[in-house]
Amino acid sequence: MSFSTLVHWFTDPAHWSGEDGIPTRLVEHIQISAEAVAIGAVIALPIGILLGHYGRLGVLAMNVSNVGRAVPSFAILVIAFQIFGLGQTPIILALVALAIPPMVTNSYVAMREVDVDVKDAARGMGYRDLARLIQVELPLAVPLVMAGIRTSAVQVVATATLAALIGGGGLGRYIIDGLDQQDYVKLAAGAILVAALALVTEAVLAGVERLLVPRGIRLLRAPMASRATVFKAA
Numbered sequence: 001m002s003f004s005t006l007v008h009w010f011t012d013p014a015h016w017s018g019e020d021g022i023p024t025r026l027v028e029h030i031q032i033s034a035e036a037v038a039i040g041a042v043i044a045l046p047i048g049i050l051l052g053h054y055g056r057l058g059v060l061a062m063n064v065s066n067v068g069r070a071v072p073s074f075a076i077l078v079i080a081f082q083i084f085g086l087g088q089t090p091i092i093l094a095l096v097a098l099a100i101p102p103m104v105t106n107s108y109v110a111m112r113e114v115d116v117d118v119k120d121a122a123r124g125m126g127y128r129d130l131a132r133l134i135q136v137e138l139p140l141a142v143p144l145v146m147a148g149i150r151t152s153a154v155q156v157v158a159t160a161t162l163a164a165l166i167g168g169g170g171l172g173r174y175i176i177d178g179l180d181q182q183d184y185v186k187l188a189a190g191a192i193l194v195a196a197l198a199l200v201t202e203a204v205l206a207g208v209e210r211l212l213v214p215r216g217i218r219l220l221r222a223p224m225a226s227r228a229t230v231f232k233a234a
Contacts, residue, residue, distance in 0.1 A: 006192075009185050020173065022193065028169035029197065033157045036092055040099030040152060045145070048104040052111025052141075053133050061108055073098045073159050081166050091163040098159055099152040106148025110141035139213075146209035153205055157198045161190075171197065 009015060016022055051061050073094045080090030114137045122136040138145075161172030174190025177183070 005185050006188060009189050015189075025169060025171050025173055026193070026197070029157070029160055029171045029194075032088070032091060032095065032163055032168070032170055033153070033160050033201075036095030036156050036160070037099050037149070037153050039092065040096045040156075041103060041149065043096070044100040044103035044148075044152075045107050048107030048148075049111055049133075049138070049141075049145075052108040053137060055112065061104055074162060077162055077166065086167050088168070090166060091160075091168050094162065095156050095160060099156050102151040102155070103145075103148040106151070107141070107145045110144030110148075111137060113144070114140050142212050143209065146205065146212065150202055150205045150209070153201050154198050157201050158194060161194055 014021075018024070047061065076097050077090055077094040080093040084090050084093075118136060118140065119132065122132045127136060160170050161175055163170050164172035164176035171190055171193045174186050174193065178185075178187030178190060
């Protein structure tokens with residue numbers, strides 16, 4: 001396999017149309033990944049944020065999260081497949097289980113790292129508990145919370161290739177079918193597409209993080225990042 005054969009594969013019009021075309025497989029992959037990350041966020045973020053805010057059951061949450069990271073996604077996929085059979089359900093369950101731990105961990109740590117003096121100042125200004133959480137603590141915690149979401153999303157995009165093992169769609173079809181057919185150009189093309197989608201996902205979520213982080217916090221973090229760069233260079 002050479003670079004020219006890869007270029008020829010990508011420029012072949014047959015690979016850009018039909019049920020097995022790149023646009024179709026890309027949409028399938030994004031749909032599977034987006035559903036899993038969204039469901040994972042709905043479950044994980046409230047747990048991590050509330051536990052971090054109240055400072056209770058944190059050790060339990062972290063231990064459960066670490067256990068979740070230790071269980072291979074492929075094992076969850078096989079178990080879910082045995083229970084639910086073919087279809088989206090086992091795929092989504094496996095990916096949701098993969099997405100939850102980083103979001104729980106990061107959101108919990110993010111809330112615990114909000115400066116106690118800031119919390120006390122907000123309390124002294126008359127902020128009630130819920131208002132303090134939403135208006136003071138969450139804006140400060142956004143960078144770490146988003147880091148957890150970005151980690152989960154990239155992992156899910158990469159692991160969603162497993163969907164092809166149980167008849168699912170997505171870019172993983174190129175990888176699995178390429179292996180079955182010993183078509184290593186197709187396999188390499190699928191790997192490149194998945195890697196590219198993971199990079200785009202990271203970039204898009206980094207942009208979302210920038211929009212969500214208050215301008216004052218961004219300005220505060222900029223000189224800190226500059227000092228860290230100078231320190232590393234030294």
